[in-house]
Structure formats: C-alpha cells, structure tokens
Amino acid sequence: MPLSPDYIVRETATNLWRNRLMTIAAVLTVAVSLALVGAALVLKQGAANAEVEWQRGTQVEVWMNPTSSLSENHAISNELAQLPYVHACSFHSQLADYHEAQKLLTTSEFSALTPKTTPASYRCTPNQPQDAQFVVNRFKGQAGVLKVGAPLQQIHTMEETITVLQWVFVAVALVLLLSAGVLILNTIRMAIFARRREVSVMKLVGATNWFIRLPFMSEGLIQGLVGSLVAASVVFGLHELLNSLSNNSTSVLAQMRLSGWEIFGTDAIVIVIGALIGTVGSAVAIRRFLDV
Amino acid sequence: MIRFDNVTKVYKSGTVAVRNVSLDIQKGEFVFLVGPSGSGKTTCIRMLLREELPDRGRIWVAGREIIHMPKWRVPYLRRNVGCVFQDFRLLPNKTVFQNVAFALEVIGRPKNVVETQVPQVLELVGLAKKRDALPSELSGGEQQRVAVARAFVNRPLILLADEPTGNLDPATSQGIMRLLDRINRTGTTVVIATHDAALVDWMRRRVVELDQGTIVRDQARGVYGIDATSGSVPRTEVGARRTS
Numbered sequence: 001m002p003l004s005p006d007y008i009v010r011e012t013a014t015n016l017w018r019n020r021l022m023t024i025a026a027v028l029t030v031a032v033s034l035a036l037v038g039a040a041l042v043l044k045q046g047a048a049n050a051e052v053e054w055q056r057g058t059q060v061e062v063w064m065n066p067t068s069s070l071s072e073n074h075a076i077s078n079e080l081a082q083l084p085y086v087h088a089c090s091f092h093s094q095l096a097d098y099h100e101a102q103k104l105l106t107t108s109e110f111s112a113l114t115p116k117t118t119p120a121s122y123r124c125t126p127n128q129p130q131d132a133q134f135v136v137n138r139f140k141g142q143a144g145v146l147k148v149g150a151p152l153q154q155i156h157t158m159e160e161t162i163t164v165l166q167w168v169f170v171a172v173a174l175v176l177l178l179s180a181g182v183l184i185l186n187t188i189r190m191a192i193f194a195r196r197r198e199v200s201v202m203k204l205v206g207a208t209n210w211f212i213r214l215p216f217m218s219e220g221l222i223q224g225l226v227g228s229l230v231a232a233s234v235v236f237g238l239h240e241l242l243n244s245l246s247n248n249s250t251s252v253l254a255q256m257r258l259s260g261w262e263i264f265g266t267d268a269i270v271i272v273i274g275a276l277i278g279t280v281g282s283a284v285a286i287r288r289f290l291d292v
Numbered sequence: 293m294i295r296f297d298n299v300t301k302v303y304k305s306g307t308v309a310v311r312n313v314s315l316d317i318q319k320g321e322f323v324f325l326v327g328p329s330g331s332g333k334t335t336c337i338r339m340l341l342r343e344e345l346p347d348r349g350r351i352w353v354a355g356r357e358i359i360h361m362p363k364w365r366v367p368y369l370r371r372n373v374g375c376v377f378q379d380f381r382l383l384p385n386k387t388v389f390q391n392v393a394f395a396l397e398v399i400g401r402p403k404n405v406v407e408t409q410v411p412q413v414l415e416l417v418g419l420a421k422k423r424d425a426l427p428s429e430l431s432g433g434e435q436q437r438v439a440v441a442r443a444f445v446n447r448p449l450i451l452l453a454d455e456p457t458g459n460l461d462p463a464t465s466q467g468i469m470r471l472l473d474r475i476n477r478t479g480t481t482v483v484i485a486t487h488d489a490a491l492v493d494w495m496r497r498r499v500v501e502l503d504q505g506t507i508v509r510d511q512a513r514g515v516y517g518i519d520a521t522s523g524s525v526p527r528t529e530v531g532a533r534r535t536s
Contacts, residue, residue: 197381198383202394203367204341204381205371205394205395205398206367206368206369206370206398206446207367207399208367211367211400
C-alpha cells in the first residue's frame, strides 16, 4: 500500500501536538533516564582515563650501587633499552639523586649522604603496570645493582579498585538503561492506550499494520530524539562542570577528565539509544492494539 | 457474496455464540439478522470482519474463504466490507470531512480522489453542509450518517451494520434505514444486525432470525416476529428465490 511521507509527517505533527502532555511526559522520561545512563557512562570512561593516567605514572626504580663500575652501568642501561615490556627509561646521575634526596629527606637523614655515596638510578616506565614485576625480577641481585623498587602492592590494589569501579559504572548504566527502557515503553504504551479507539477505527477501515504503526513509530522517534538530545546536553554540561572543577588540579577529577571526542562518543551513544528506544518502544507498545 | 458453512463459535467461557450456522447471502441482497441479545448476531458480524474466528466451519466473503486467510490480507478484506456500529466509532478530533476521508487515506487513495469522492458521499448522506463540523457538534442521527458515509465512501461490495439505530429515535432510525436502502440499490450487499422490530417490519426485507446461536427462521420479505399473514418461509425456499 502506498504510504506517503506527507501522511506520516502530517499525522506525526498532529498527534504530537494533540497529545502534547503525553509527549512532554515521554520526552522528560527519556531525558532524565538517559541523562543518568550518560552520566554513568561518563564516570566509567573517567575511571578508565584515570587508570591510563595512573599507569603512565607507574615507575620502576633500578638503584645502582654507588661503587658500581662504568661497564656494569652500561650493561644495565643496554639491557633496559632492549626489554620489550619497558616503555621508557631515564638515567638519574648520583648528583641528580643527591639533589632530589635533599628535597625529599629530612635534614638529619640527608646529612648522612654525600654525592659519592648517593646511588645513581634508572627510572623506567613499564608498558603495563603489571610488567613492573618482570623488571624487578630481572634486575634484582644483578652485578652493580643496589636495589630495585616498584610499588607492586599499590599497583595491584589500584588495578583492582579501578576494575571494580568500571564494572560498577557499567552495571549502573545497564540498570538505568533497563529502567529507562521500561519507563519509556510504559509512557509510550499509555499514550497509545489513550488512542486505542483511533487504532481500532483504522483497523476497521482496512489500514495495514504498517500504515498504523509508522506514524506512531515516527512519533516515538521524535520523542526519543528530543529526550536524548536533552540528556546529551546534560551529559555535556556534567563534563564541562567536572572540567572546570578539576582545572589546575592533580586530583582524581583531573585524571578522570574526558577528551572532546570521548564526550562526543558518549553523547552519540545516548542519542542513538534514545532514538532506538523511542522507535522500537512505539512499535512494541502498539503491537497488542494491532492484533484485532 | 457471503456464505457461512456449518459455522460454530464457542467463546473461552464456554458460551456457544453460534452453532452450526449455514447461510447464503447473494450480491445486492438486503438482509436483517434479528434475535434477542446474545443470540449470536454480533458474533456473525465480527466473524465477517474477521475480528473473530470460528471454531468450526468456513466463511466466504466476496468470493474469498476468510478463515484461512493470512493475517496480512485481512486489511484488504476489510476494504471490501464497510461497517457501521451502534456507537458510531467516529474520531472525535477529526471533522466530518476528515472522518470520511480517513477511510480513503488509510487505503492510500490519492488526494484528488479523496477531494472528489468525499463530497459526493457527504451529499448522499445529506451532510454536505456540515463537512467542517466535529462529531461532538452533530446529533446522534447525523453522527451515524457520517459513519455510514465513511463505510460507503470506498464503495465496498458489502456493508455490515451492527445495531445501527440502537442509539437513535424512531424517526431518525427510519432516515438511516432509507439511507442504507439507497446504498443497497447501488448494488452493495447490506447486512444489518438489529433487534429494532419496528424497522424490520417497516422495511420488509429478508430476515434471518437467530436464537441461542442457531438460525431458527430465514424469511424473504419478513418481519421481526412470525408474520401471521405469510408465515415463516423455509430456508431452502429463500435460497431458491434468489434472483438478485
């Protein structure tokens, strides 16, 4: 049956206006629900970003014996350069470590040190935090090496925390998405229930199911899109707020900061979910009224 | 045009709505289905629209067996069967013109056809001057005329009416019957389920009486009750007399 776009546009516009209270209810339901889903996704992404930031800061320190020979130093340096799981290394001379110790240690502790007795060190970033253990195992007890240090326990704890945090945010997002889906479906169903008489008249005069379904689906699409656009704006606002709060700060908030593309991606997900829930929700909600 | 072949319908509650009904209605006939409430008149109308399916038997409408018809074909069946109900079933937010035009729009008729056919049928039912009125601004009789116009605008082969005068006063009811009679004279088969004895007696058309789901009388040019002057006519005689 020919189904003109003109008819769909006209019916959609008329119905949206005529049922404006229901339309507003559906749009608000979509907006609130998806804003929560979007916020959970932003937090999940933020946790992932914080992990990356933190991984970048993970260092293994290979302290050289102050009495180590030049060849021992070269051997360690070459070996570090060749290890595939070491991302980068920097060499800190005895003098540089001496000055650093001056900043970090108390006066009484520092007084025991001289540049000659201060060990030189290699500060290395492993590719993955868990690779730190390999670096420790590799250099511990090697000729010329005084000590190898890595925050292994902290690495383990932090990794577990972030993994749990990410799963929590994903679970929250899924639960919110499910409740959003049910709420939206219910709102659309109520809107269609109020118009069941119209649907029965359409069936009576020989309208096909698609003829009846399409204007409802396009209504659902518009409600879902408008609601999700509002939700996307809220998510963007939240992102901006977090950014302004974390400016010039080294706190967790700063580490969780999302890039423009990441927030764009989250907003795109929210909008696609809104459009899908609106359209598919309408199609599902009207199904029972079509079976006449 | 319409044929019931040993049709039985039992509702889930166990109520037998229609029991072994066999009936032939020819093209262009005007038939009253009469009987008390619960006799099975409405169930027959609903089965003709395929709103209900029988448990046994077969039904043909406009040459098609409709029981085994796939669901997607049902809308196309309904385009050949106009229908009028006691409660009018008009869309309250659409004008008279829009209500009638709606029946053409849903089957994809082009705008120019709608613009031509709707005024014609509104003229036929005497509502040309009220084309822009909303149903709430019309009397019951006028609303039923709109419903008849909507059912007929597509020039269906069959027009079914379920208690079309149930909500109307006697004078208005007669007006609706005259209208249905005019439609019948265009060649459309008209089947009316009613328990309005006065109208059936006044029209003197074929009467099929149902009682507890069974056909107990099928009388050409009959009346609502047993006609003392002509008596009931055996069903086979009605079938033999069919000429139109």
